[in-house]
Amino acid sequence: MKSYISIFILVALLASCSKLVDDLNNDPNNLTESSYGTVLTGTEVGNILLQTGETARRASIFAGQYTGIDRQHLGFSQYSVTTSDFDALWNDAYVNAFRNALIAEETALNDDIGPVAQGISLVLQAQIAGTIASLYGDMPFDEAGNVAITDPIFEGQKTVYGKIQNTLDTAITLLAEGTGKPSAGSDIYLDGDANAWIEVAYTLKARFYLHTKNYQGALAAASNGISSMDNSLYGPHGTAAENSNLNYQFFAIEVRQADVVVSDFMASLVDPNVGNPIPSNYRGNAKTDETGRYNFLFTTNNTGIQPNISNGFAAQDAPAPLVTYEENLLILAEAGFRVNGFDAGLSSLNDFRAFMNTGGYLRNVDPAQVLYESYVSADFETGGMENPDNISQNNALLREILEERYVTLFGLIEPFNDTRRTLGETVVRVPITPNTGSQLPQRFLYPQSEIDRNTNVPDPIPNFFDKTPVNQ
Numbered sequence: 001m002k003s004y005i006s007i008f009i010l011v012a013l014l015a016s017c018s019k020l021v022d023d024l025n026n027d028p029n030n031l032t033e034s035s036y037g038t039v040l041t042g043t044e045v046g047n048i049l050l051q052t053g054e055t056a057r058r059a060s061i062f063a064g065q066y067t068g069i070d071r072q073h074l075g076f077s078q079y080s081v082t083t084s085d086f087d088a089l090w091n092d093a094y095v096n097a098f099r100n101a102l103i104a105e106e107t108a109l110n111d112d113i114g115p116v117a118q119g120i121s122l123v124l125q126a127q128i129a130g131t132i133a134s135l136y137g138d139m140p141f142d143e144a145g146n147v148a149i150t151d152p153i154f155e156g157q158k159t160v161y162g163k164i165q166n167t168l169d170t171a172i173t174l175l176a177e178g179t180g181k182p183s184a185g186s187d188i189y190l191d192g193d194a195n196a197w198i199e200v201a202y203t204l205k206a207r208f209y210l211h212t213k214n215y216q217g218a219l220a221a222a223s224n225g226i227s228s229m230d231n232s233l234y235g236p237h238g239t240a241a242e243n244s245n246l247n248y249q250f251f252a253i254e255v256r257q258a259d260v261v262v263s264d265f266m267a268s269l270v271d272p273n274v275g276n277p278i279p280s281n282y283r284g285n286a287k288t289d290e291t292g293r294y295n296f297l298f299t300t301n302n303t304g305i306q307p308n309i310s311n312g313f314a315a316q317d318a319p320a321p322l323v324t325y326e327e328n329l330l331i332l333a334e335a336g337f338r339v340n341g342f343d344a345g346l347s348s349l350n351d352f353r354a355f356m357n358t359g360g361y362l363r364n365v366d367p368a369q370v371l372y373e374s375y376v377s378a379d380f381e382t383g384g385m386e387n388p389d390n391i392s393q394n395n396a397l398l399r400e401i402l403e404e405r406y407v408t409l410f411g412l413i414e415p416f417n418d419t420r421r422t423l424g425e426t427v428v429r430v431p432i433t434p435n436t437g438s439q440l441p442q443r444f445l446y447p448q449s450e451i452d453r454n455t456n457v458p459d460p461i462p463n464f465f466d467k468t469p470v471n472q
Helices: 010-026 036-052 054-062 071-077 083-110 115-136 157-177 194-211 215-222 246-253 264-270 291-297 325-340 342-357 393-408 414-421 448-453
Strands: 066-068 233-235 260-262 298-300 305-307 320-323
Touching: 036 054, 036 083, 036 115, 036 233, 036 246, 036 320, 054 066, 054 071, 054 083, 054 115, 054 414, 066 071, 083 115, 083 448, 115 157, 115 194, 157 194, 194 215, 194 320, 194 325, 194 414, 215 325, 246 305, 260 305, 264 291, 264 393, 291 298, 320 325, 325 342, 325 393, 342 393, 393 414
Parallel strands: none
Antiparallel strands: 066 260, 233 320, 298 305
């Protein structure tokens, strides 16, 4: 596994980004007071906050991976949400992340740093905008981040996804030039490695094609995507209070850690122990032992099952997955199956399992607790180990791939995107059931802060159970 660069003062960087934005509100021409490297670092920290902080935790609750058991998070699990609940999350997306990514590109151009620096900024813009589009639907894009426009227009979700693909294409072209890298250490993800950033851009293209159910596009893009763990995009963390993993900060330090536990459904998929809350859900079989992954992901304490803050998923210095090799492998599996059929899907799934059989993305794992042998077609036939309920062979394979994505991408935003994207595929989808009522959440709400000040917010305002356009 790669050596991760520490963020020395995460909170201070976020504060400096906020100060930079405040200055811009007063003087929109003052774009280059901070060097590109400083703005880039701040953007990447803001992106970690968006992708792995409260936005991801909220999405995980709505996807059935976490359960809120007290205070505000209890309400989220009961789908009791208001527009003001999303004010801070919208700010995380547009101020701490997207606007700073725009400033990073502007600074790279004004300071004539070069194509790689600009390309990195564009990849970050695309990742952030794609995250916003996936969660909220229609969104400000072209006019977002322009302080001279107080009421930016909302563009259609499908239109935005198309523009994001174009942004990534431009980024790939710039990165391929190979010159004009950011200063050493300012890119805290990949330290300016242009080839790695190109692979990240292709995996993001594949992710967003998956969102829009363009499986041919997803397959083509993922074929050029992240090719190794070393080229994965992970957010680095350290052992100081201010640069700790955000899940560690929530579950180990903050006063709210008792508000959230891992759902019984999520835990049951990988829990090999006698105390498994739903034993029939366990994914283990003669070819699969999930003990190592369970121990990496979870621990049991006085509150219940929670993320492993000691030496696993939520450890203080655990790198946070943003765009990864494991995600790319599973895009190849799903898109390969949907485009080219059973054999292609099985082959790519087995590529993922071979990766996992050596420990994969798991940290500090006991090799004796890891087993992911290759599946064969007979395993998915009627009565096979992956088809005990006698569905079709094709459905059994797709079900396994989707469930593997759900487990592998635990605690991130993508499982919420998957649960909505596959909702109509009742035989193969991960069988999340509503915590209350008969409907699953379909979107984040537009925040009250935006409703109050932007006359272009969609009217009528969509509700929590209204599908976004790509999922209709």
